[in-house]
Amino acid sequence: MDEFIVRAVVGGLGVAVICGPLGCLMVWQRMVYFGAALSHGALLGVVLGLFFALDLYFSILAVCIALSFLLLYMDRFKNLTTDTSLGILAHATLALGIVVLSMIPAVRMDLMAYLFGDILSVSWRDVFWIYMGGIVVIGLLGTIWRSLLSLIIQPDLALIDGVREKRTRLTFLVVLSFVVAVSMQVVGVLLIVSMLIIPAACARRFSNSPEQMACLASLFGCLSIVLGLAAALFFNSSAGPSIVVAATILFILSMLTGKLQASQ
Amino acid sequence: MQSGTLIDLHNVSMFRGSGTILDDVSLSVGRNEIVTLIGPNGAGKSSLVKIALGLIQPDQGFVTASPGIHVGYVPQSINLDRSVPVNVTRFLQLSGIREKRRLEQALELVGGERLGKKPLQDISGGELRRVLLARAILKSPDLLILDEPTAGVDISGQASLYALIQSIRDQTRCGVLLVSHNLHIVMGDSDKVFCLNRHICCSGAPEDVQKNPEFLYLFSQENAATLGIYRHLHDHEHDLHGNIRLPDPIDRTASGENT
Numbered sequence: 001m002d003e004f005i006v007r008a009v010v011g012g013l014g015v016a017v018i019c020g021p022l023g024c025l026m027v028w029q030r031m032v033y034f035g036a037a038l039s040h041g042a043l044l045g046v047v048l049g050l051f052f053a054l055d056l057y058f059s060i061l062a063v064c065i066a067l068s069f070l071l072l073y074m075d076r077f078k079n080l081t082t083d084t085s086l087g088i089l090a091h092a093t094l095a096l097g098i099v100v101l102s103m104i105p106a107v108r109m110d111l112m113a114y115l116f117g118d119i120l121s122v123s124w125r126d127v128f129w130i131y132m133g134g135i136v137v138i139g140l141l142g143t144i145w146r147s148l149l150s151l152i153i154q155p156d157l158a159l160i161d162g163v164r165e166k167r168t169r170l171t172f173l174v175v176l177s178f179v180v181a182v183s184m185q186v187v188g189v190l191l192i193v194s195m196l197i198i199p200a201a202c203a204r205r206f207s208n209s210p211e212q213m214a215c216l217a218s219l220f221g222c223l224s225i226v227l228g229l230a231a232a233l234f235f236n237s238s239a240g241p242s243i244v245v246a247a248t249i250l251f252i253l254s255m256l257t258g259k260l261q262a263s264q
Numbered sequence: 265m266q267s268g269t270l271i272d273l274h275n276v277s278m279f280r281g282s283g284t285i286l287d288d289v290s291l292s293v294g295r296n297e298i299v300t301l302i303g304p305n306g307a308g309k310s311s312l313v314k315i316a317l318g319l320i321q322p323d324q325g326f327v328t329a330s331p332g333i334h335v336g337y338v339p340q341s342i343n344l345d346r347s348v349p350v351n352v353t354r355f356l357q358l359s360g361i362r363e364k365r366r367l368e369q370a371l372e373l374v375g376g377e378r379l380g381k382k383p384l385q386d387i388s389g390g391e392l393r394r395v396l397l398a399r400a401i402l403k404s405p406d407l408l409i410l411d412e413p414t415a416g417v418d419i420s421g422q423a424s425l426y427a428l429i430q431s432i433r434d435q436t437r438c439g440v441l442l443v444s445h446n447l448h449i450v451m452g453d454s455d456k457v458f459c460l461n462r463h464i465c466c467s468g469a470p471e472d473v474q475k476n477p478e479f480l481y482l483f484s485q486e487n488a489a490t491l492g493i494y495r496h497l498h499d500h501e502h503d504l505h506g507n508i509r510l511p512d513p514i515d516r517t518a519s520g521e522n523t
Contacts, residue, residue: 152343153348154342156314156337157359210348
């Protein structure tokens with residue numbers, strides 16, 4: 001097997017494993033659109049990184065974290081719904097990204113690679129980043145898992161039990177930014193959110209506990225990566241979107257098995 | 265603060281925008297004491313509860329709590345989004361207490377021993393109240409604060425919940441602060457009733473408050489005449505379906521099942 005395929009599989013599996021628990025937390029908190037806004041920010045991060053000749057991982061991470069804080073801050077204006085502030089930020093950052101991009105004539109950037117990912121060109125350095133980042137992400141998630149779960153189900157009870165709400169939510173946002181930065185290369189800006197939520201949605205109907213759902217989501221994510229990459233090689237289709245299509249097919253199958261179980 | 269006083273609210277006021285939510289409210293809860301806070305919708309009951317819990321700070325006045333006390337809280341609602349797969353036992357574990365025996369004991373005490381494996385979203389309103397109560401008593405609280413503990417529970421279930429709260433108080437000698445807008449059943453066993461409508465309209469023993477003109481005026485629209493003071497008989501209690509069960513927790517399972 002060619003080495004680039006090995007790198008793609010290894011990198012993709014790493015991303016899928018990280019996305020499992022994080023995607024569940026997004027689904028439970030109804031943060032899908034938040035994730036979409038962050039991923040638009042990732043594109044701005046790429047462009048700024050190119051513009052100032054910074055490390056792309058660093059610039060994506062910086063922009064995503066800044067965006068998280070901005071969103072939290074905008075949430076305080078009660079006469080704007082979260083929906084609206086997310087919509088403004090998501091599209092403003094996207095537009096700003098494209099504007100800055102057009103000001104860099106010297107760099108010939110393959111925009112499509114950033115929008116839809118370029119998993120087949122993942123380097124060993126990227127794989128290293130995915131796994132290093134993954135260890136940090138899983139570790140951080142482990143420290144806030146119970147607190148965040150408690151906050152999701154009943155914030156007041158969580159606070160009385162001594163959960164530190166701000167710290168917990170900020171940690172989650174930083175982790176989410178991290179994951180957006182590392183998964184961008186795999187499925188691209190436009191499809192990151194699907195890698196987070198579709199496997200989580202698949203896992204829901206087979207799970208009896210939050211932890212089980214997180215593990216199953218990782219598993220469904222891995223399956224999507226393998227099936228999507230196989231399809232990409234077989235049909236010569238683009239890899240990122242093929243992975244998302246594979247995940248969607250798994251989701252439809254999970255719905256159908258649920259229907260079958262219900263009718264029996 | 266008097267000895268035996270668990271929590272003391274001193275002249276607490278709260279303002280939001282140009283409106284007054286709470287105006288100079290003082291009340292205290294002592295050990296082994298049941299205090300009922302009653303008032304119409306919008307009277308500021310939930311704000312007062314959050315102040316008592318220390319979740320929000322009052323704009324004026326202050327709260328003193330006896331040092332080192334544990335507070336158990338039964339909230340009005342929880343997020344029952346179906347996307348979170350969580351059963352009753354796991355929900356109780358989120359409190360930080362993981363020992364199976366303690367979780368089982370708490371569920372048993374509230375008559376919810378069969379609920380442990382059920383998804384939190386699939387239990388009835390009355391069962392949810394019991395589960396929330398179980399979570400509140402897990403850490404053996406000195407003070408139990410309940411916000412509308414009978415919301416969404418039918419009349420016989422309400423009576424049974426009040427009996428349960430009473431028996432928890434009797435067993436653990438904790439203080440109880442109970443909030444309700446439900447006029448039809450007020451705990452007759454309350455030691456004190458405070459009638460709140462932004463300020464304390466009147467207070468005293470349940471029988472006295474019921475006759476107080478301020479109380480009658482405040483609740484005239486809801487027909488204070490229909491107010492029933494619930495006194496449970498000590499020889500038996502009812503489960504959620506109104507079945508009679510014996511007060512002895514050991515016999516409870518056996519007698520609670522027979523329909």
